[in-house]
Amino acid sequence: NAGVTQTPKFRVLKTGQSMTLLCAQDMNHEYMYWYRQDPGMGLRLIHYSVGEGTTAKGEVPDGYNVSRLKKQNFLLGLESAAPSQTSVYFCASSSQANEKLFFGSGTQLSVL
């Protein structure tokens, strides 16, 4: 009964380093999303995907890249981390665009 699994749960980076966050879902959902959550600002959409092989920009895409090579996986990459990318990142998936979102447990990222 895994649902949506995110790895890693915590990470500390130095400015300029790169990393990839992995999101995996086992519900056969078409839609997958990456959000970031900052204090007082709510969840903001970074990138999303409406199916295998597709990706699109959300509200705050700069500094991030994504890939959806397999339906069950959605990767979020930071090529050159900046302190402004310190945040909590949540992956989510859904069966339809306006249906219930299932979230992963989050990744706390700190960029020093």
Place this chain on the structure above:
Amino acid sequence: RKEVEQDPGPFNVPEGATVAFNCTYSNSASQSFFWYRQDCRKEPKLLMSVYSSGNEDGRFTAQLNRASQYISLLIRDSKLSDSATYLCVVFPMIGGYNKLIFGAGTRLAVHP
């Protein structure tokens, strides 16, 4: 003006109290509305959808006022376990899968 606005709180209420939160949205074409609950340092989870006619789930009642562009959440007989942040979520338009908008949340603290 933010697309979705919520009073951040915190709302501090005793057990057994009734408490209500409002959430206003700016896009009159918004089609779907939800309330999510988020516990501290955890992922958001769907509490309930909000239907045009209003809907109830146990102690929780959600209402939509399209004319004034707000949704509300009423919690009756508050429990200690209701302490959490409540996120208002609005889906602005049909097919706009990239625009699921989250409010910043209203924090509720229920005390003995």
